[in-house]
Amino acid sequence: MRLRQGIVLLVAVLGLARSVGAAEPVTIEYWHINSPTFGGPAAKELVQLFEARHPDIKVVEKFQPGVYTGLMQQLQVSLAARRPPAVAQIGYNLTAYAAGQFPHVLLDKYRKSDPAFFKGIPDNIMALGVLGGTLHGIPFGVSTPVMYYNADLFKAAGLNPDQPPQTWDDLQRQGAIIKQKTGKLAVYLQQPNDEWIDQTLIWGNGGRPLSEDGKRVGWDAPEAVEAMQMWQDMVNKSKIAANLTWEEGLQAFLSGHVAMCLTTIGRQEHMRRNASGFQVRAVPVPRFGSKPLATATGGNVLMIFASDPAQEKAAWEWIKFVLSPEGATIWTKGTGYLPPRAELANDPRYLKPFFDEAPLMKAALQTFPYARPWVSFPGPRGLEITKILIKARDEVLEGKRPAEPILKEAAQQANALLPK
């Protein structure tokens, strides 16, 4: 009798445990680069809202320092330990490497199962997550380079701050006047440890950072050489441009020592708050003569690294949420990244009020239709190829040799590392 009671109790307890187990939420990790001053609170807000809507999913958001490269390093280690996050932000410049080297979920199947989700994301933006015709990641953060300028320095030079340069010729002409009248340098093009602006110049002059078949880099093509030579001349010949490290250049602009600064729209809030004693404005980056505007796009895609089906499903729900009009609104407000769904910017329920109050964002919105990929070089040596271009830029800007031989040699080195 007692034995039977005991068995019944045991079975009941086990059954209970099983049912508790079944009701336990799926936990996924989400890795991002959003520091407390750059979107961190937005990431937390998104998690709270999502968990309230999906009680069956728990999202653990983890900030990774060192921006996209730092996140990649941690990701590489976590993959080696077979404990990757379910979802991670991968910078556009690193997508080819991640897609080629890391086990991840291909996302084309969701185009069929979730067509509504894909509506409203323009093709040129969705293309940022496509490599070799396959969708590897969903574009999440989108940023464009813009040209910030110091309206007061324009006035001091006798120039009209309502008519900033629209082409590189304009910029060089007005830049010479600024230099002559105020003694200040005209322009700084960002030079961090990446080649975002370099690719923007190549795209802008009608070149391609990488050939369409992905077999050759396009740095030694005449368009690329001409663009980089122009940059060299502005630094070394007309001496209107600054050759400074990234932090130095940004600070030089903010302290009023340089009139114009080409960098990401992601900095707009920083620019507005820290411009010391002058009015900062923004316009799209200059065009090359009559050629259409074209800029490399910064930001990240969301890639799924979960291997467990339940985790993958939860990860996809999370991605859908953060890119929903509601999620994208929180994200854009928190980071200054453009929403992949461009129409939200004009929607009074979502981002219109934000854009109305952030005039600098308009320059990015104007650039949005001309956004081209920030090419991530394919193959296991892709990250080195990026570095070759950075080193070539360094050498070009030092001005000891003309741009052409430097870029020719760099292209040769890079081509040897591209997969055949």
Add this chain to the structure above:
Amino acid sequence: MDATALAAAPARPRTRVSRRWRAAVVGHLYLAPAIVLTGLFVYWPLVASTTLSFYDWNLVSPTWAAVGWQNYRELIASRAFWTSLVNTGKAAAALTVLTVAVPLLLALAVQRVGPRWRDLYRVVLFSPTVISMAIACAVWLWIFHPLYGVLNTALRVVGLPGPAWLSSSDSAIWAIVLVTVWKTFGFNFVLYIAGLLAIPREMYEAARVDGASERQLVWHVTLPLLAPTTLFVFLSTFILGPQNLFIPTQILTQGGPNEASNNVGYLVYQLGFEYFRIGYASAAATLIFLVFLLLTALQFYLAERRIHYGR
């Protein structure tokens, strides 16, 4: 009878041996934690990294592809490796001169100014050592600013054109060295002060009685008796100094422009954690380890023959 003698004879040595044995075992037990940890965190990684240097592996791929000597061949043919090695040599030489000689001169000078000033100078000169390197680099970033940094503003006052310290390939490595010297020389300075205080006063008195001049006192008493300190400072600077280059390189230049401020430590990091070529990075680490091993052996050999320990 014979049996008893045989049994009794080895009894005494056995106790002595077992006592010695026990002492040895206890000694080894005391050493064990240190040895195990060093083995685990120094020697095992050394072996693992040397093994890895013969493979191509990106940390993620489940298989390691054996490539033989390929990583070494590629390294020896690469410009980045040689530039970094030469830069490290330049930096080590400059660090050795500036953080072995300068603190010595300062310590000798401070020795003469009287106790109150001596304490003040000690605090002032030692303080950079306790400031975090990362924060110090952030400050130096503004000191080096070519347009309005303190350094170039001062140079302009005396009519010298200041370089673009961090973005010119001629000056970037020296900027990194300067920060490293500023950060590390206070420590050596304090070591010298301690070394000077340890020299017995009687030595000077005896020399004075013998009619030695001030310069002769420094030359024939102070410097020889300070030699063990100098050796320690020299060795630690030469071996550890290049490791101090990493943080300023990472924060100020990332090895740029165009490798001009790269050094071997930072190169290994780049190869391993920027390009994710773990085997290639291990090959670089192994080669560099051999170079440093050789230099260290040479230093010890020379030092053994030249140092007087005040006997």
